[in-house]
Amino acid sequence: MGGGSRGGDRRPTIVVVAHAIDRTGQGMERLHAALIEELAEEFRFVVITGSIDATTADAAAEVVQISIPRRPIPLRFAIFAVTASIALWRRRGVGLIHSCGAIVFPRVDFVSVHLCQAGVIAANGGRFSPAGASRVRSVNTALLKVMARAMERRTFARGATALVVAERGRAEIAEFYPGTPVIVTENAVPNLPAPTTPRAEMRSALGVEGRRVVLMVGGDWALRGVGIVIDALSLLDDEVVLVVVGSGDAAALRRSAASQGLSDRLVLLGQRPDLADLYAAADVFVLASAYETFSLVLVEAARSHLPIVSTNVGVASTLNDGVDGPGLLFADRTATSIAGAITEALRDPTASAARAERAWIRSQRFTMERLVGAVRSAYRAAGEKPGS
Numbered sequence: 001m002g003g004g005s006r007g008g009d010r011r012p013t014i015v016v017v018a019h020a021i022d023r024t025g026q027g028m029e030r031l032h033a034a035l036i037e038e039l040a041e042e043f044r045f046v047v048i049t050g051s052i053d054a055t056t057a058d059a060a061a062e063v064v065q066i067s068i069p070r071r072p073i074p075l076r077f078a079i080f081a082v083t084a085s086i087a088l089w090r091r092r093g094v095g096l097i098h099s100c101g102a103i104v105f106p107r108v109d110f111v112s113v114h115l116c117q118a119g120v121i122a123a124n125g126g127r128f129s130p131a132g133a134s135r136v137r138s139v140n141t142a143l144l145k146v147m148a149r150a151m152e153r154r155t156f157a158r159g160a161t162a163l164v165v166a167e168r169g170r171a172e173i174a175e176f177y178p179g180t181p182v183i184v185t186e187n188a189v190p191n192l193p194a195p196t197t198p199r200a201e202m203r204s205a206l207g208v209e210g211r212r213v214v215l216m217v218g219g220d221w222a223l224r225g226v227g228i229v230i231d232a233l234s235l236l237d238d239e240v241v242l243v244v245v246g247s248g249d250a251a252a253l254r255r256s257a258a259s260q261g262l263s264d265r266l267v268l269l270g271q272r273p274d275l276a277d278l279y280a281a282a283d284v285f286v287l288a289s290a291y292e293t294f295s296l297v298l299v300e301a302a303r304s305h306l307p308i309v310s311t312n313v314g315v316a317s318t319l320n321d322g323v324d325g326p327g328l329l330f331a332d333r334t335a336t337s338i339a340g341a342i343t344e345a346l347r348d349p350t351a352s353a354a355r356a357e358r359a360w361i362r363s364q365r366f367t368m369e370r371l372v373g374a375v376r377s378a379y380r381a382a383g384e385k386p387g388s
Helices: 027-039 052-059 073-089 117-123 135-157 168-176 200-204 226-233 250-259 275-281 296-303 316-320 335-349 349-363 368-383
Strands: 013-018 046-050 062-065 094-098 110-113 159-166 182-185 211-215 240-245 264-270 284-287 308-310
Touching: 013 027, 013 073, 027 046, 027 052, 027 110, 046 073, 062 182, 073 135, 094 250, 117 135, 117 168, 159 168, 159 226, 159 240, 159 335, 168 182, 182 240, 182 349, 182 368, 211 226, 211 275, 211 296, 226 250, 226 335, 240 275, 250 264, 250 368, 275 296, 284 335, 296 316, 296 349, 308 316, 308 335, 308 349, 316 349, 335 349
Parallel strands: 013 046, 013 094, 046 062, 094 110, 110 159, 159 182, 211 240, 211 284, 240 264, 284 308
Antiparallel strands: none
16 A cells, blocks of 8 residues: 555555545445544544544544535535545555545545446436426536536546445446446445334324325435325325325425325425334335435335335345345336335235345344445455555
8 A cells, every 4th residue: 555654653544535424424424434433443544524523533543624615516516526636636645545436536446336326317317307306406416417427437437446335236337337346345224213102103193093104215206206106106095195204396296196186195294303213103115216326214114124115226136135035025116016016015914024024134234344344355455456
């Protein structure tokens, strides 16, 4: 590892580049904080970031904090790309470089692929922004996607190794960036807290007593197929209601539901902190995404022992595979297929409970210990290469 240590510190150096690092945050922010804290005894971390929590900063050997605006996102992305790249160029040869996404211009050794931009664009039918989005959102999203895909292409063209967060990411990288080295470093999912609100009480608060509750969680509703599930709702018994947690174009969903006479069967909750209670209050969890690299919510639903209906995205195939039978019901991304799978899940509670149990067992593999071990092995192998 070229110039891997400073002074008397004999630990190999890893330069981590990320927009934000936060041990109490979500997704990428939390995962990179955990990597730094868990591996700090073996590796010397130099961190280039827009923000970092104090505990993780203490575990790093050096922190270079870059001032970047929160909005608009395309400007935030561009400013970070330039300023973080300058910080990297000033530290040429100090060690291996690990970026959280394709976000800088210099060559990096590892890039964590939590979202393959080329894959998302392909899943959207080649569009750079969601169909039906407002003009402002369309422009912002398209600009961000154009920049992000360009950076992604550049990063992999320059020889970076892709650290993909699920096994299916291997095929995705091979499809869009053939020849790119790939290492699977499966994502880590923390356990949700135990539910604190009794199921009946939560269902009463939601106004769904005596109904069958289908739950969806997440933003980017066009990509995740919330509109398709509303269409599926029209094919289901009147007792079935759809509860959606997350942010998006609520007015558009309400118009769609109203046009089909489903207004009283759609509950939009916005962002909620009590996910464990909401999972416990549901009867079926549905994911109708066109694209997922991993899908945290699938694992959360599985760990909540919920029957799952999903398109074949993210870790759905991992939760489904096993010699003892499937862990969930797959559906095509059509209203008819999704409605049929929901009907099957609700019709046979015994079979649904058995699938949910198998999915729960398979969901236990996504631990921080497994993730840290995979990344440690990748760092060690790279450090042992001649000329490193």
